[in-house]
Amino acid sequence: MTKQRKFVAGALVIVAAIAYLIWAGVSQSVVYFVTPSELLAAPVANKTYRLGGLVQPGTLRWDAKSLDLSFTLSDGKSSVPVKHRGAPPDLFAEGRGAVVEGLWAREGYFKASLILAKHSEEYKAPHEGAEPGYKEIIKSLRGDSR
Amino acid sequence: MTLRGLRWAIPAAVLPVLALLTYGFWTDPKEIPSPLLGRPAAAFSLATFDGGPISLEGLRGKVVMLNFWASWCVPACYDEAPAVERTWRAYKNQGVMVVGIDIQDKEEAARQFLARFGHTFPNAPDPRGRVSVDYGVYGVPETFFIDRNGRVRFKHVGALTDEIARRHLDALLKEPA
């Protein structure tokens, strides 16, 4: 019977070790979802957040050369300026929802390391009214390479 | 005796997990609010498929349900079309206006769509897509509920149902002009 107890004890030690790892893992890497209003109410510098809002029309700036992307996320009440290094992902544009993950910088903006644009399964549409339709893009490229 | 009963702890252990998963049905995925909510609705002035004019200015004082649709919007616009028409017929005499805006569509297909569903409320195409941009529409169908003072109060994304329309319209009708 003592042998049995030894095994059980050994198993419990392993379980405890893994439980500790899980606890440590969660505390380290859990990321809180906030809206712009919630973030601005109590921003903590250098803490990782996931910030969700609407990309405010007229605020999107993308410099292809320096790869600097900046825009403002708003929830209708407050807005947060966001800066990101790298091209905007597909599904990302003004007037659409997006979630960004990153840190609140002391200088007063949100430094995003990851942009997740909201993807809706419900309905899909070409938006040829707002941006040049793809047919125009194709036409202009063909004209150039002829 | 208790050791024998202990065995039932195994199936019982499943219950908290199932409870947690059931809870999952009550939570809503985080809705990203429209920045337009509470703001004045963008003005528009269009020509309906019947030829007459329609503008938001001319509807001041009424509660307006603005429905963006398209004939190529399968299946959601097809699903909601009967409900939109039913809502119109139920509320037209209560100071509510239903306006349909057809975006990025071909005229022939749009007319066929209207004929099939027998829509009796005004529908207009949005030729340059300006109105859909003004309202932040990025897909169809989307329905905006505008109060008597011309402010956007609710936005519904996806197919509309009688229940949802009724809920929002009743709420707006209750408010004083």
Add this chain to the structure above:
Amino acid sequence: MIPELGYAATVAGFVLALSGAVAAVVGGWTGRAEWLRTGERAAIGVWVLITVCIALMLYAFLTFDFSVRYVAINTNRGTPFYYRITALWGALEGSIVLWSWMLSIYTLIVVVQYRRRQPELYPWVLSVMLGILAFFLLVMTIPAPPFERLTPIPPDGRGLNPLLEDSGMITHPVALYLGFTGFTVPFAFAMAALIIGRTGEEWITITRRWTIIAWYFLALGLLIGGWWSYHVLGWGGYWAWDPVENAAFMPWLTATAFLHSVMVQERRRMLKLWNLSLIILTFGLTLFGTFLTRSGIIGSVHSFTQGSIGVFFLSFLSLVLLGSFSLLAWRMDRLRAESQLDSVVSRESTFLLNNLFLLAATFTVFFGTVFPLLSEAVRGVKVSVGAPFFNLVNIPVFLTLLFLMGVGPLIAWRRASAQNLKRNFLKPVLAGIVAAAVLRLFGVANVLVLAAMGLVIFVSATIVLDYARAVRARRRSGEGWSAATWGLLLRQNRRYGGFIVHLGVLVVALGVAGSQAWSVQTETTLEKGQSVELGGYRVRFDGLEASEESNHGKVTGTFSVTSGRHWDVMLHPGRKFYPQEQTPIAAVDYRLGFIEDVYLVLGDFARDGSQATIKLQVNRMVSWLWLGGFVLTIGAALAILPDHRKPA
């Protein structure tokens, strides 16, 4: 016409499956054969009806019948021919049909194989399988009917999600579902064994091949999913700890534990409770996975739409888990181990540890996946849990499992003597340590990589050592070379099939370790003629071209890639514009290599073609994942061969 016919077939199928299940139960209870025959006929009927459903759906797809709502949503007139066929399982409703069809075929196989050979277990196995079929047919009838009519008939459909227009789309769901549904059979046998109280090794030996095949297809499905993610989604990765990925990974983990743990029950008649619990968990997790991806309770890049289907799956999952674990509790007395664990240093103990660690990994993945839900339920706070959590906990667990993989096959049963340990493990351990030291000398500083490499060498050495010794022994007893080497593999195919599968896992592990540690990436904007350098490669932007395909427009960039080793290749990443999509979809281009892949994504570009923003990656060792898959295939195929024992 098609919607109505199809719907009728679905309803008839459900009624038939349910009545068949009941008939089989009555047959089992009373022992009267005619009830069983009714059940069998129902099984045949269900298969016929589901096949009819599939035939109708294919016909509707091929004839552009947009009166069927599912066809209108998932294809349009521009969809290429083969994708019109694969659209069958491309969305929610169709995937349930595919699942049901596979299940119905498996049920028929069960009928043919076991009606005479296992008269006692058979009625209950049949009833469980028909019962599960009935559930899926119920789902096809109520919350997710594939045969809804769309009125009026739209002139054109919406179209398949372009991300699904890929060869991976043809194979990934099929492989996954073959895996998922495959576990239904061992589960059904486990339930039958519990019901009639025959909790010995029978149900395990009978279902051994099913388990291996299902396990293999699940592994294959996961690897294909990784490949699909890698070469389509444009982020250069193959695994994101996404809830849907996790949902498929968890049953694989418990299935791996089950696969190994049953060997202990066969040999020493222990771990009976473990094995039954593991198969119940595995089957339950396949249902959970389906629930997770279809209920919408956890957001994910992959998830299908919701509706009431989540409620159906959760209810059925509850029924299955509560029912099977209650059966288990009821039969607890018959699950006493017939022998004890003699020593910590033994094969039994190694397998037990294997179970423990695999279960720990499963729990970790489960916990991380539902933690957002838990956090909201308990504290009202919305959180997300990402890759860092899963990696932090799972990496040590997987490294331990690698170690156990080397120890398990060679360590002695009952109690391993010091001599046995030395003989089997001294050289491999030394080899592992030397390998890690050599790598360290070569400048590899990453501790995890060193540990992984050392372990991989250790495990490989045990396999090679064991095989070499066996070959030598056979040669010494007078066998020719081919019999000693090749013949040995065939004669002990279970053992060596398993070894080859382990080798496959090692190859995959190497791929994971190497790609995580040594891949590099950069993002930059290039003018025409400009180059960028990364990882020994120079990539030059040459120009942009536009073209029109059947259902999308495409802009393709031309890039010349050279490396110091005089290796020239042209890459053509592009952006595809589908009319029904909100934004363009990236089309990645890459050059795969044994050690390195060059991976290029086209991002933004100037309208006149003068400038392009690209993301360039040099990914190392990723191909080893796919190679590992091939090795796994060989190993699994060898393992399931019929026993080839030479007569004495």
